Amino acid sequence: MTGQPALFDEHPKGPGLDVTLIRNAVDSDAADAALVALRERVAWRQDYLRMFGELIAVPRLESWVADEGLDYTYSGIHHDPGPWTEELIALRDLVSEHAGATFNSVLCNLYRDGNDGVDWHADDESEFGPMPVIGSLSLGASRRFDLRRVEAHAEKIELDLHHGDLVIMRGTTQALWQHRVPKTKKPVGERINLTFRTVKKS
Ligand SMILES: O=C(O)CCC(=O)C(=O)O
Structure with a gap:
């Protein structure tokens, strides 16, 4: 872990994809402290999905x-x-x-180990508007983050997302692409x- 900010942001290329990857957006000391505080202070909960009449545990805490x-x-x-904590506000x-x-909102995800993940989806719920700006910060273990085009899988x-890395998705990314861990x-x-997201108040 270097903790050094990268000189250049990364911009993966694809039709309608508007993604910026900022390595070490949070330096390693601040990221270490945030990880410990969030692990302890966020009200993590296990959710369940109903599939084919059965309740399936979502493979992560949220x-x-x-x-x-x-x-x-x-x-x-x-x-x-839930309420904003001091470290979430920072x-x-x-x-x-x-x-x-x-x-004005953040979905916190806790992946306990490699059995946890999130399947292909887009953050395209109507409350985020048609071209949402989404800031997705990674803390802790490195994991892969995949993007695929909706019309051409x-x-x-x-x-590969590491401790302190920030992905910003904008424009048509949610409409034309999906992502997963x-x-x-x-x-x-x-x-x-x-x-981090913005819910449009109705
Ligand atoms: O954990 C990640 O990097 C992605 C999380 C995600 O896709 C989501 O919360 O919608």
Whole structure:
């Protein structure tokens, strides 16, 4: 872990893809402290999906934190907003500065080991608007983050995300691309991902 900011941001290329990867957006000492604080202080919960009449545990722990009144439902799972903690506010402000956008909510994901992941999806719920800016911060173990084009699944981009890395997705990325964090058989430790978003108030 170098903790040194990279000289240049990375911009993976693809039709309609607008992604910026900022390595070490959070330096390694701050990222270490954030990881410990978030592990302890976020109200992590296990959610379940109903599939073919059975309840299936979502393979990660989650917590939805947002401004008052901003609840969030995806895949039939309803999240009432939890309160912003001091460290989430500091990270939100840092991500906002990089993204040049403000955020009023964050989905916190805890991947306990390689059996946890998130399958192909887009953050395209209507409450985020048609061209959302999403800032996705990685803390802890390195994991792969894949992007694929909705209209051509073979068009795929694989990124390795490390402690302190920030991915910013904008424009038509959610409409034209999907993303996932695949499960892995490699031994990996815990990873926390914070996906900052803006819910449009109706
Ligand atoms: O963990 C990640 O890097 C991605 C999380 C994600 O896709 C999501 O919260 O929608």
